[in-house]
Amino acid sequence: MVPKVYVTYNQVHKLCQEAAPRILADFAPNLIIAIGGGGYVPARILRSFLKQPGSPNIPIQAIGLSLYESLGTTDETQIEEPGTKVTRTQWLDLRSLEMANLIGKNVLIVDEVDDTRTTLEYAVKELEKDVAEAAEQAGRSGEVVRFSVFVLHNKDKEKKGSLPKSMMEERRYLAARTTGDVWINYPWEATWVHLGGGSGVRY
Numbered sequence: 130m131v132p133k134v135y136v137t138y139n140q141v142h143k144l145c146q147e148a149a150p151r152i153l154a155d156f157a158p159n160l161i162i163a164i165g166g167g168g169y170v171p172a173r174i175l176r177s178f179l180k181q182p183g184s185p186n187i188p189i190q191a192i193g194l195s196l197y198e199s200l201g202t203t204d205e206t207q208i209e210e211p212g213t214k215v216t217r218t219q220w221l222d223l224r225s226l227e228m229a230n231l232i233g234k235n236v237l238i239v240d241e242v243d244d245t246r247t248t249l250e251y252a253v254k255e256l257e258k259d260v261a262e263a264a265e266q267a268g269r270s271g272e273v274v275r276f277s278v279f280v281l282h283n284k285d286k287e288k289k290g291s292l293p294k295s296m297m298e299e300r301r302y303l304a305a306r307t308t309g310d311v312w313i314n315y316p317w318e319a320t321w322v323h324l325g326g327g328s329g330v331r332y
């Protein structure tokens with residue numbers, strides 16, 4: 130049985146805060162791509178910590194990828210099982226004008242957890258392929274997009290997927306925490322929270 134651990138919103142906030150200076154200094158992202166659904170909240174929190182006075186917020190785009198499925202137990206904190214293939218539920222149009230502006234720039238991919246690495250491998254490979262095509266179409270095939278990755282948690286286990294050697298060598302991969310092979314319950318997955326209670330004005 131895989132041990133379960135619980136992470137709070139406050140812990141997620143602190144992990145983003147802690148990682149932000151390194152992300153700014155080493156990755157200097159021009160765009161954040163959040164892998165949904167788990168990457169949405171960390172990406173949004175991180176954006177506030179990456180905001181520099183006098184500069185606009187770093188835009189966030191989203192891609193939807195799904196690998197894990199619920200086992201359908203009645204347990205309130207279900208452990209999910211990996212499927213065999215990554216399903217694209219949302220993708221980016223890299224031929225669009227704004228995306229063409231990214232050629233030669235830095236893109237930070239954000240997800241909450243790197244487990245078997247299947248999802249991240251898929252995201253990086255497919256994005257690199259699309260970007261190379263877009264650059265070629267724009268007559269700028271010599272230029273690349275520098276991808277980096279941020280996750281809240283990386284599980285220290287044998288990985289099924291892999292990331293580009295250059296990304297690892299150039300340290301363009303950052304995990305706020307490395308864990309054992311545990312099942313992490315994120316606060317946005319909780320369905321047993323008690324709403325209401327307390328006193329006074331509620332928003």
Ligand SMILES: O=P(O)(O)OC[C@H]1O[C@H](OP(=O)(O)OP(=O)(O)O)[C@H](O)[C@@H]1O
Pocket residue numbers: 164165166167168194195196197198209211240241242243244245246247248249
């Ligand atoms: O390293 P891996 O083994 O690929 O697992 C990590 C992925 O699994 C989860 O996504 P999931 O497929 O559950 O989709 P969700 O984020 O929409 O829940 C998580 O959000 C990561 O994207």
Ligand SMILES: Nc1nc2[nH]cnc2c(=O)[nH]1
Pocket residue numbers: 197242244245311312313314315318
């Ligand atoms: N919530 C959650 N999703 C995952 N997807 C792959 N591993 C995990 C995990 O530990 N927790």
